[in-house]
Structures are given as structure tokens and as C-alpha cells.
Amino acid sequence: MNKIFLLLLVGFLAACQNETVQKKKEAKRQEVLASSAVVFPDLPQSMEFAGITINLQDEDLRERLDREVLMTAYYQSAWVGAMKRANRYFPEIERILKEEGVPNDFKYLAIIESNLLQAISPVGAQGFWQFMPTTAKLYDLEIDAEIDERLNIEKSTHAACRYLKDAQRTLNDWVMTTAAYNRGVGGVLEDMKWQGTEHYFDTYQNSETGRYVFRLLATKLIYENPEAYGYYPDKMELYEPFHIQKIIVNETIPNLSIWANDQGFNIKILRKLNPWLKTTKLTLKGGKKFTLILPAASENLKPYNAYN
Incomplete structure (x- = not known):
């Protein structure tokens, strides 16, 4: 009888121990799942850009911005690279923007254009600011067999500022000026004219221009609050400016x-x-x-x- 009791007791204790182990494993699994879950902050109801307040209550605007936030934040290798390079190049870009009287937020334009790389597009645009050859020459960037000043960070940033200021003088709105960097001033005005609209957010655009401003806004949101999107610059080996x-x-x-x-x-x-x-x-x-x-x-x- 005592042997049977002991066997039952041992069996009971073993079952209890196994149940405890299983509970601990499940708790650990849930902890891992929770730590790896993607949790982004809610989009703001409004945000500041270039000194103006952009109202983001409209469902269409929110969804378009949300798409770009998701696409940017999930492209980890590109975004981490951009953050590392921004630490090196943003001080110089910010200095030139201030000198030229262009809002500081336009530094993010260089990220959405080239990811702060000396990129070459399939249609021939080059550099941080992706100037086409014809436009580059209009803004005094020299291109010949030996040099291409679209790849000169200082000169091309000054040229980009001049382009933006020219667009702003015509459009008188920094959001539409941003769109014009992609579509051209004439294209922005033409789109609004045939649709009878007065602003970028009310105008139907081609796919690239329709995403362009929202890509810049998403870049600003993530760059200025990286921890909320799972990025920790203080734990990265950021690239220092060259001496x-x-x-x-x-x-x-x-x-x-x-x-x-x-x-x-x-x-x-x-x-x-x-x-x-x-x-x-x-x-x-x-x-x-x-x-x-x-x-x-x-x-x-x-x-x-x-x-x-």
C-alpha cells in the first residue's frame, strides 16, 4: 500500500512539475512574441513641416502617410544606413539651408531623393539632390568630361536651395514646393488647373508625385522620434563628419x-x-x-x- 501511495505521489509531483515547466515555457514564448511585436505610435492629428501645420485628420491623408511610415520603417537596412550617414552630412546640409533661408525640414528631401548616397537614377539624375543634367546646368553646376558638380555636396545643396526658392516664389506653399521638386512647378500647376484644385492635398497626381510629400513627412516623423519605431541611434555606430x-x-x-x-x-x-x-x-x-x-x-x- 505504501509503495502504491509513493508511486502515486511521485507521479502527481512529476505532473505538477511538468505543468509548471510548460507554463514557464508558454510565458517565455509570450514574452518573446511581445518583445518582437511591431508597435508603432498612432499617427498625429497634425504635424509641423517647414513652419506650417499640416492637418492630418482626413482619412485619405492619414492612410497615405501611414503607408509611407510603414514602408520606410520596415526597410531597416536602408533606414539605418540613412541615419548613420545623416549624422555625418546633416550638419553641413543644415548650415547651407539656414544660409539660403530654406526651412530646415528640407534636409529630409536628400534622404528621400538619394538616401544620402551619390546615387545615379535610371534616367540620369545624380547626387544627393538628384539633379538631371539640364537642370543642373541651369543652377550653375558644371558637368564635363572631368567633373560633375552634381556630386559636390556643398555646391549641389546650394543649387537645390535655389531651385526650392524659385518654386516657392511661384507656388507660395512649401508643401506644393516639395511636390514641385519631383513634378516640376509647371506640372504641379497643370495638375491643379485641369482639376480646379488649389492645393497638393486636394489634387490627384501620378503615383510618384502623389507619394512624394508623404515620403518626406514619414521620414521626418521617424527621424525625429526613432525609438518609437524601433530604432536606437545611441546604440548605433553613427558615421562622424570627416575632419x-x-x-x-x-x-x-x-x-x-x-x-x-x-x-x-x-x-x-x-x-x-x-x-x-x-x-x-x-x-x-x-x-x-x-x-x-x-x-x-x-x-x-x-x-x-x-x-x-
Whole structure:
């Protein structure tokens, strides 16, 4: 009898222990699921952009913005890369925007245009601001066999500011000016004219332009509150701004590789800091001058052997 009782007791205790283990496993599973669940904050009822308040109560506007927030936030590799590069390039872009009198929010335009890469589009637009060759030349960006100033961050940012200010003088609305960066001022006005509308948010556009402003707004929302969307910049190895010096070149450099080696670095570093240089030489005519960016002395952008 005692043996039977002991066996039953052992069986009961084993069943209880197994049930406890299963409960702990289930609790752990739920904890993991909860920690990996995608939880985004509700979209705001309104948001500030370029000094104006955008009302986001309309269901259509909210859904269009929501789509871009989801697509941007879920494209983790691209977004993390953009955040890393923004830490390096935004200070210079912000400085130029302020100097030109363009709202600071337009720094996000460079993310939606190129993700802060020297990108080349299938139709031939290039650089952070994706200028087409014809438009680039209208805004004094030089393009020839040796150089392409669409890839000069400082000059192309000034050019983008001038374009935006020209559009704003005609449209008198920073939201429509944003759309015009994609569609062109004439295209924005034509769309509104045939539809009898007075604003971007009331106008039917082609797919790309229809998403364009909302992509910028989504970028602003996520960049300015990254933790809410699952990104933690303080835990990332953000790219620091390059420590540089600038020199003015007023005579031809027949061989940039030899010239760079003579300066104590190499053409790879020269091209990294001056991506607008297309070939191995820089020809200057008619008293023309160029500013070249060089690495500052003793900083961590130098030939590999210098670290040994």
C-alpha cells in the first residue's frame, strides 16, 4: 500500500512539475512574441513641416502617410544606413539651408531623393539632390568630361536651395514646393488647373508625385522620434563628419593620383572627399578655380599603412 501511495505521489509531483515547466515555457514564448511585436505610435492629428501645420485628420491623408511610415520603417537596412550617414552630412546640409533661408525640414528631401548616397537614377539624375543634367546646368553646376558638380555636396545643396526658392516664389506653399521638386512647378500647376484644385492635398497626381510629400513627412516623423519605431541611434555606430581642410586650386593638376600621393594620402581618399572628380586629372582654364577637400592632418582618413 505504501509503495502504491509513493508511486502515486511521485507521479502527481512529476505532473505538477511538468505543468509548471510548460507554463514557464508558454510565458517565455509570450514574452518573446511581445518583445518582437511591431508597435508603432498612432499617427498625429497634425504635424509641423517647414513652419506650417499640416492637418492630418482626413482619412485619405492619414492612410497615405501611414503607408509611407510603414514602408520606410520596415526597410531597416536602408533606414539605418540613412541615419548613420545623416549624422555625418546633416550638419553641413543644415548650415547651407539656414544660409539660403530654406526651412530646415528640407534636409529630409536628400534622404528621400538619394538616401544620402551619390546615387545615379535610371534616367540620369545624380547626387544627393538628384539633379538631371539640364537642370543642373541651369543652377550653375558644371558637368564635363572631368567633373560633375552634381556630386559636390556643398555646391549641389546650394543649387537645390535655389531651385526650392524659385518654386516657392511661384507656388507660395512649401508643401506644393516639395511636390514641385519631383513634378516640376509647371506640372504641379497643370495638375491643379485641369482639376480646379488649389492645393497638393486636394489634387490627384501620378503615383510618384502623389507619394512624394508623404515620403518626406514619414521620414521626418521617424527621424525625429526613432525609438518609437524601433530604432536606437545611441546604440548605433553613427558615421562622424570627416575632419577636413579645404584648399583652392588655381592651376591644372595633370595627374591627381601623383598629386594626392605628394600630399600624403591617395586618390581613393581624394575621390571619397571629392566625388565630383570623375577622372585622374583636373584641367583649369581661363582663371578658373576649384576648392578641393582634403583630410585634416593626423585624422583617421589616411593610407592604410599609416595605421601600422
